[in-house]
Amino acid sequence: VPSPLAAIRAIALNTFREAIRDRVLYLLAAFALVLISVAHLLSLLTVGDEEKIIKDIGLSAISVFGVLTAMFVGVSLVFKEIERRTVYTLLAHPVERWQFIAGKFTGLLAVLGLNVGLMSAVLFLVLLARGEGAGSLPAAILLIFVELAVVTAFALLFSSLTNPILAALATFAVYVMGHLVWSLRLLGTRLHSAAGRSLCEIVYWILPDLGRLDLKAEAVHGQPLAAGHLLAALAYGVGYAAVVLWLACLAFARRDFR
């Protein structure tokens, strides 16, 4: 009987290889090309600080490409195994169901880590070529990665519950809500009923507040962060992803394969 960690590692490695074979890395080549050409184009179009625009484009691209990868690869991971019936072979081995989900999560996170790492390297190189340092961009990128971990966990949770299309929609909905949770507070202040207000407050605290993981503006403008901001955001994001992953494991454990 393999140790749980060995099982997770094996599944993660397999997931990673599969994603690479699926040409996820083509995204990176596209990113590098777009960023470099945009950098040259902008010098013709803008007035003033070109590096600001390059940083904005770079960070947003890392975030958007990452979310798309997490969403679409994430929802198809579990589904593919079930559709191809490889999940039966896999679960016939001494592998717990939660180890399967944890392995998938780790593997996809490794792919996303590679994505984010390579894209950041391109961004830093472009900035370096223009005599600009990285500043606090790494902190912002780290939190983008944490946001991707949360999105991946949701993608796995939903794909353990339903079909890929619905799961992708639900994951996207979580992403959108995650950037708009502050509006629940606003809604709460406009409500007359106390029950409605407390409901808004409860949902406000339960939903993932992905806006809290967004340090892009601070990094681009080189503004100082409040003490403990980065650490608290890290703890929040990692903790949230862990809880959702746990729920995904539970959901997958209860799933009935036919």
Add this chain to the structure above:
Amino acid sequence: LIRARRWGTPLLLLALGGLTGSARVRLERLPGRSAEQELLYLPNGRHLKVLSLGHAGLLADGMYLWAIQYYSNYDRQDRFRYVEHVFDAVITELDPHYVDAYWLGALILILEAGDVEAGVRLLDKGATRNPEAWMLPYLAAWECYHAGQYARAAAYFERAARIPGADPVVHRMHAGMFAKSGDLRRAVLLWRQILDNPESDAASRAIARRQVRELMVRADVRELERAVERFRSETGQSPRGLEQLVAAGYIDRLPRDPDGRDYAYEPATGRVVPPAGRVLGVR
């Protein structure tokens, strides 16, 4: 039949392509929306920020680049109608720390649309949100200066000069503005501060040294000529020499130029002239 099939499909495809292409050309030739219509529906930046899902900075960049292209197209006559909306309500609301957008928007408002007040308002907003950007009050000062509002310009230069890291030229302009507005003594005081500041660069120091000399002479000449004027209006005749002004109590003592030389006086015109050999800044 085989030949018909072989040629039929490509021909049909070609015909369909041609139809689509001609429809496209027709659409292109239809009268487009006017510039005004394009901008009428541009939402407020605070609303766009919500829709951007955390990518407000990128959206601000896009709007900024678009605005640069739009406002550098000189074909449109009515294009300045919404310029304040674009920069004030959209771009700088999306990204409140986009310093470039404040000054570029202000320049377009002032130089192209001719609305100094709106431009200065935008610069004020930028300076409040970005207290470290000395460029914004500095630019506001210049615009007030060009509009002939010297006292207001001096106040903006003062605000810019107080920001740590402001370029030496800001301090020099600050002093120069008081000279321009006629407050020569205060200008001398500020130039002296630049001269005495150990952090001043060599160029600023050289300029300050020259300015102090020149302004002191100008202030002296102005004071003497005013005394002469008062003497004339009260006694009905011109003083014979400058010493008479001291004797009659119009001034306490006769000033000398920075080299210790006396000022000359022309009784016929009532003009006071700095010692010969120097052309001084009576502009």
